[in-house]
Amino acid sequence: MEDKVLKCKDCGAEFIFTVGEQEFYAAKGFQNEPVRCRDCRSKRRSAAGERQPREMHDVICDGCGEPTQVPFKPRFDRPVYCRECFAKQQSQYS
Numbered sequence: 198m199e200d201k202v203l204k205c206k207d208c209g210a211e212f213i214f215t216v217g218e219q220e221f222y223a224a225k226g227f228q229n230e231p232v233r234c235r236d237c238r239s240k241r242r243s244a245a246g247e248r249q250p251r252e253m254h255d256v257i258c259d260g261c262g263e264p265t266q267v268p269f270k271p272r273f274d275r276p277v278y279c280r281e282c283f284a285k286q287q288s289q290y291s
Contacts, residue, residue: 205234207241258282 201214212234222230233241253266260282271277278286 201230203230203232205237206232207237208234210234260285 198216198219200216201219202211203214204211214230218231231238251268253268254270256265256267256271256277257263258265258279259276260278263279265279267277
């Protein structure tokens with residue numbers, strides 16, 4: 198086995214896929230070689246961590262009648278619960 202020169206699909210720069218990295222990939226069972234250089238992989242990982250905040254929706258809990266917020270758009274054919282009432286519902290079925 199020897200080092201391989203690969204081309205980054207994002208920036209087009211050439212990078213080295215070392216023997217050590219190849220062995221690591223093989224040990225983990227990865228089937229494909231990396232397609233991005235180390236810098237582009239880092240940028241991609243950090244961008245994935247910067248998620249948009251969830252859009253919250255105001256509702257009235259069907260269990261206790263108190264106002265609450267949920268991270269999904271409620272459908273009127275299904276009950277919506279606050280955290281506490283949802284936990285009670287879940288414990289009934291466990």
